[in-house]
Amino acid sequence: AMEKSYVSMLLLLIVISCALAKDAGKKDTKDTTTKPKLPQTLSRGWGDQLIWTQTYEEALFRAKHSQKPLMIIHHLEDCPHSQALKKVFAEHKDIQKLAEKFILLNLVYETTDKNLAPDGQYVPRVLFIDPSLTVRADITGRYSNRLYAYEPTDISLLYSNMQKALKLLKTEL
Secondary structure, three states: OHHHHHHHHHHHHHHHHHHHHHHHHHOOOOOOOOOOOOOOOOOOOOOOOOOEOOOHHHHHHHHHHHOOOEEEEEOOOOOHHHHHHHHHHHHOHHHHHHHHHOEEEEEOOOOOOHHHOOOOOOOOEEEEEOOOOOEOOOOOOOOOOOOOOOOHHHHHHHHHHHHHHHHHHHHHO
């Protein structure tokens, strides 16, 4: 019963935050005349043609049942590092193609799962979770102080880490 009230509470929070976001977005009426604004999708610009999950819970469920690895991108809309990484990620054709083999989730808020912040809650950070729902803490970027951070110049490393996440999967399952 505890879980149920937690879920409805969470839904309520989501509804409230969406309502607030809608009001905040109304002021932005510039350049709607020149180009119709596309509705904001779950991709948040990380790959509009990819299928993104809505919640961490849904992503875990899908990873487990599809036997695909999960890739989680933590980012913030007003963080220049997140924006810069998003741009190269979205424009990298090989990454966008490879991403189809993953369950995908991008988050602009932290989950309560401490496993998603092995070395802190910074953005942008990218983590891989295999279908056994184990966080692959061994798949890291190049910075020792922020293991799961990637700069735009690290995009080829992120690509090879995605390949690694898929390869490990095949050898271990």
